[in-house]
Amino acid sequence: MLIGVIADDFTGASDIANTLAKGVAPEGGLATAQFPGIPYGPAAEHVEAGVISLKSRTAPIDEAVAESLAALEWLLEQGCRQIIFKYCSTFDSTTEGNIGPVGQALALAMNARGVVVCPAFPTVGRTVYQGHLFVFDTLLNESGMQNHPLTPMTDPDIRRFLALQTKWGVGHVAQAVVTDGASSVAAALAEDAKAGNMFTVVDAISDDDLLTIGEALEDAPLITGGSGIALGLPRNFIRKRLARGGETTFEQQGGPDAILAGSCSGATRGQVDLHQSSQPAYAIDVPKVISGHITADTLVSFIIEHQGKQPLIYSSGTPEDVKEIQNMFGREKVAATLDALFADTARKLIQQGYRKIVVAGGETSGAVAQAVADELGNPTMQIGPEIDPGVPILKLGDGDPVLLALKSGNFGAPDFFRRALSIMGDN
Structure with missing residues (x-):
């Protein structure tokens, strides 16, 4: 294995796995x-890039650090020459962590300095300019991310925000340096490392910038960023004839399907609205879930009743609705209750013979993917075709495989649910 990725959630893991599997032309x-958690044994010999899916984004800091270091140990045992710590392209975090503490622990373990920090993903409108993170033409803290129920982002300056999470210095490589080429970026990173900065935020406003940065990171032992940071990395190894690459085969799957949406992002709410305008949908009443009046059996019954009609279960709501529920029951309790509900629902669907599930929301995807993986004996996740930028289909198991689409809340076109199921296969 050449590249090892430690992803802090399941949607981010499939996002960067998709980027590494596609690469760029002509290479x-x-x-x-992709692995659901840290594998127990060695990876298959043909695997050149391995992505470990953790659920550490909102875990307690000590737990997130410990899991990430354990993932690092396994990846290094597989022979990885380059490690990527992958987080969301909207830098989902809090002023305490977990991006800074995890990145710092990995850097110390690998004796790395001047480690790149670049959440940019221009294809879906995430860019970094003068150290500030934008969502299309809007600063991060005005994009809706300031209302995120678990990781509200209130400062678009990644340098300033990251400095709150680490005791080490945070440097910056500006857009003008990136435009000047890979050698200029490499020199600037070396200067930052020499100055004692552990992290260096690097501007990127286009895919060409990411390719330039990737070339500059040819020999970097540790990199952090969104999935876009991996865009130019495969060709470094292919050009050195260290990697052969390979195309994955994909076959559509028949049988019933289901959609589970647990994101409150604007994009997901729009996708829910469009889908339920023509297909059956069930809105989860959180107080009734907490009281025990709505269970996974309730949701599975609804899905089975509407089999063949692309049934949707969702808990999406406006920021005001979410805040009201959190004030009633507590943020942690609401999140844990919904994660458990979606996981149990997915597990029961698999037992009922469902083999195609579309999931929206990072935390929801993590809960569902882990439940499905556990039910199937934790098989390696194979990367299938891309549905929308950053969202591939994942295939779990052989013989009678399960197809999953794990969508970050803000990703996907308005008709994402319909398109995902169409690519997976007819009922």
Whole structure:
């Protein structure tokens, strides 16, 4: 294995796995596998890039650090020459962590300094300019992310925000340096490392910038960022003839399907509205879930009743609705209750023979993917075709495989649910 990725949630893991598997023309990508948690044994010999899916984004800091270091140990045992710590392209975090503490622990373990910090993903409108993170033409803290129920982002200056999470210095490589080329970026990173900065925020406003940064990071042992930071990395190994790459095969799956949406982002709410305008949908009443009046059996019954009609279960709501529920029951209790509900629902669907599930929301995707993986004996996740930028289909198992689409809340076109199921296969 050449590249190892430690992803802080499941949607981010499939996002960067998709990037590594595709690569860029003419070289293409790497033979990539995604793992639901840290594997117990060695990876298959043909795997050139391995992505470990953790659920550490909102975990307690000590737990997130410990899990990430354990993932690092396994990846290094597989022979990885380059490690990526992957977080969301909207830098989902809090002033305490977890991006800074996890990144710092990994850097100390690898004796790395001047470690790149670049959440940019221009294809979906995430860019970094003068150290500030934008969502299309809007600063991060005005994009709706300031209302995120778990990781509200109130400061678009990644340098300033990251400095609150680490005791080490945070440097910056400006857009003008990136435009000057890979050698200029590499020199600037070396200067930052020499100055004692552990992290360096690097501007990127286009895919060309990401390719330039990727070339500059040819020999970097540790990189952090969104999935876009991996865009130019496969070709470094392919050009050195260290990797052969490979195309994955994909076959559509028949049988019933279901959609589970637990994101409150504007994009997901729009997708829910469009889908339920023509297909059956069930809105989860959180107080009734907490009181025990709505269970996974309730949701599974609704899905089975509407089999063949692309049934949707959702808990999405406006920021005001979410805040009201959190004030009633507590943020942690609401999140844990919904995660458990969606996980149990997915598990029961698999037992009922469902083999196609579309999931919206990072935390929801993590809960569902882990439940499905556990039910199937934790198989390696194979990367299938891309539905929308950053969202591939994942295939779990052989013989009677399960197809999953794990969508970050803000990703996907308005008709994402319909398109995802169409690519997975007819009922």
